[in-house]
Amino acid sequence: MDAGEGRRERRRIARRVAIRGVAVRLALERGGPDAVTVEEISKAADISPRTFFNHFPTKDAAFSIEPHQWTTEEIVAELRARPEGEPAAVAMREVIKAMAHAADFAHLAEEWELLQELYRRHPELFSRLRFDQVDITMAALTTEIAERIGPPLSEGIYPSVLVGAAFAALQAAENRGRVDPRPLDELIDEAFEVLIRGL
Numbered sequence: 001m002d003a004g005e006g007r008r009e010r011r012r013i014a015r016r017v018a019i020r021g022v023a024v025r026l027a028l029e030r031g032g033p034d035a036v037t038v039e040e041i042s043k044a045a046d047i048s049p050r051t052f053f054n055h056f057p058t059k060d061a062a063f064s065i066e067p068h069q070w071t072t073e074e075i076v077a078e079l080r081a082r083p084e085g086e087p088a089a090v091a092m093r094e095v096i097k098a099m100a101h102a103a104d105f106a107h108l109a110e111e112w113e114l115l116q117e118l119y120r121r122h123p124e125l126f127s128r129l130r131f132d133q134v135d136i137t138m139a140a141l142t143t144e145i146a147e148r149i150g151p152p153l154s155e156g157i158y159p160s161v162l163v164g165a166a167f168a169a170l171q172a173a174e175n176r177g178r179v180d181p182r183p184l185d186e187l188i189d190e191a192f193e194v195l196i197r198g199l
Contacts, residue, residue: 013070016055017111019045023062024114032122033063063118063125064133070099072137079144088149088159092141092166093192100170100184138163169195 022045026036038059042049056062070078078098082091119125141163146154153159169191176187 012055015047019047019052019055020062021111021114023059024111024118027063028114028118028121032118033060033125063115072133072140075099075137076140076144079141079148088145088162089166089192089196091148092145092162093169093188095141096166096170096192097185097188100173100188134167138167165195165198166192 019041023033023036023041026041026044027033030036036059038049038052041059041062042052045052052062075095078095079091082094138160142159145159145162149159170188173184173187173191176191177184180187
């Protein structure tokens with residue numbers, strides 16, 4: 001991804017985060033997602049309904065959780081773009097770093113708190129909305145890793161363990177970043193060093 005594409009991606013993610021934040025706040029104020037419309041969300045976010053649907057396929061999608069604001073397809077495409085022959089753990093590390101670069105962690109932390117509150121007030125959302133988006137993404141990445149490494153490793157639990165551990169490494173790096181001033185990239189590298197030694 002070149003510098004121009006990176007800026008566009010950051011703008012897209014920032015817009016998506018902003019729209020989701022507006023949607024969640026309105027839902028909290030008015031008694032749940034069913035109490036707000038796409039038109040009301042769009043007006044409050046100062047966008048058109050068409051722009052809303054450029055970012056979310058449905059209204060409910062604005063209340064679901066996606067890993068670091070990327071869709072499953074975008075994350076899998078990032079993995080597919082890694083060089084052929086690159087070790088699977090290294091490829092996953094670079095995908096995780098790309099996700100981290102794209103994320104606005106200050107906004108994500110605030111959004112996560114708001115989403116948690118919305119789900120606390122409306123527990124029916126757990127079954128109704130795609131709260132399992134992270135699981136869907138991890139399953140897609142597991143399939144892609146299996147294709148990348150081939151048998152015999154692809155036939156066992158290794159792909160699932162690698163993907164699960166990669167997401168755990170990102171979480172560990174983010175948590176460490178709250179008390180460690182080093183750049184997130186460096187913390188991710190360190191987390192993956194531990195991971196790779198263990199694998």
